[in-house]
Amino acid sequence: MVKLIGSNHARDRPDSHGRAGQPAAQRPPRPRPGAGQILVRARAIGVSYAETQIRAGALPFPLPLPAVIGAEVAGEVVEVGEGVPGQLIGNMLVGVTGGLGAYAEYVLLPAAMACPVPDGLTPEQALAGAAPGALALALLHKAALSGGGTVLVEAGASSVGAYLVRHAKEFGAGHVIATAGTPAKRERAAELGADTVLDHNTPAGPPACRTWTWPSRRSAAHRPGRCSATSPPAPAACSTTAC
Missing domain, CATH: 3.90.180.10 (Medium-chain alcohol dehydrogenases, catalytic domain)
Incomplete structure (x- = not known):
């Protein structure tokens, strides 16, 4: 802008x-x-x-x-x-x-x-705020979240991603995972309310981390990520040291 x-x-x-x-x-x-x-x-x-x-x-x-x-x-x-x-x-x-x-x-x-x-x-x-916020709102309505499920927001500190991270729980998400490519952006995603923040520049991680972050039902376009220091406790094999 x-x-x-x-x-x-x-x-x-x-x-x-x-x-x-x-x-x-x-x-x-x-x-x-x-x-x-x-x-x-x-x-x-x-x-x-x-x-x-x-x-x-x-x-x-x-x-x-x-x-x-x-x-x-x-x-x-x-x-x-x-x-x-x-x-x-x-x-x-x-x-x-x-x-x-x-x-x-x-x-x-x-x-x-x-x-x-x-x-x-x-x-x-x-x-x-207008266009990114409107797009994020449309996506959240389309997702029809319910039951406290887990939501993955790629580029969680971007213009649209930031709104998704901030408001996903208002629309029914129970756990919000965000990805970001720099420490400052990962910190920002955590400030916006992400429960887990991953480094999307890392091409791979241990199998348990990949399974937890990107279940097999997700598209192959989603890349395995890396747990960052801002991540809260996750499955034991997907800790900030293991990933």
């Missing part, structure tokens, strides 16, 4: 792939909202890892160039399209575009995909 600073309707509209840190600013005409759309003067935009890879040309994406990427934005509503209440003008909203167009000073997005920035939050704070 970055704060957008610009003028004269600037937007990042690259006409070729390049390093993610080299945006190409252009000043096209200010867009006009269509039916069901709002026009937001951006105060903050989200920059996801996937978008940096698309921008660099490292992630295959059927995107004709030049293009304006970016899906997340927070800012002030300055114009509304047909069918959208005029009372929204002047309000601070956070939302998603549906895929493209957020790397700009003025951003079009569907009114149905935006919500008010809560009182007490800055646009940057609301943006940082």
Whole structure:
């Protein structure tokens, strides 16, 4: 997430792939909202890892160039399209575009995909939590957790993973296992409420640890992990020394 600073309707509209840190600013005409759309003067935009890879040309994406990427934005509503209440003008909203167009000073997005920035939050704070939190919430509802089972959250200190770790027990999990790749991230996952934290950079561990962490019913895509110093007591063969 970055704060957008610009003028004269600037937007990042690259006409070729390049390093993610080299945006190409252009000043096209200010867009006009269509039916069901709002026009937001951006105060903050989200920059996801996937978008940096698309921008660099490292992630295959059927995107004709030049293009304006970016899906997340927070800012002030300055114009509304047909069918959208005029009372929204002047309000601070956070939302998603549906895929493209957020790397700009003025951003079009569907009114149905935006919500008010809560009182007490800055646009940057609301943006940082909106999309990852919504995705985590959808995943927790889809999981339909019950009976106090064990949940594995890979990348448990990431934007989405952190919300999953923090709220999994509210949705019925009994034990939360998180993975992370650095000591600081493993510490963060433990602070968020993970009962067990594993190092997902370790390619293998003893059989008892693998069985406890990734039961055979799990996909082979899940790699055996390593117990970290933040792990609470686990099966005897899967201790912080054995793993």
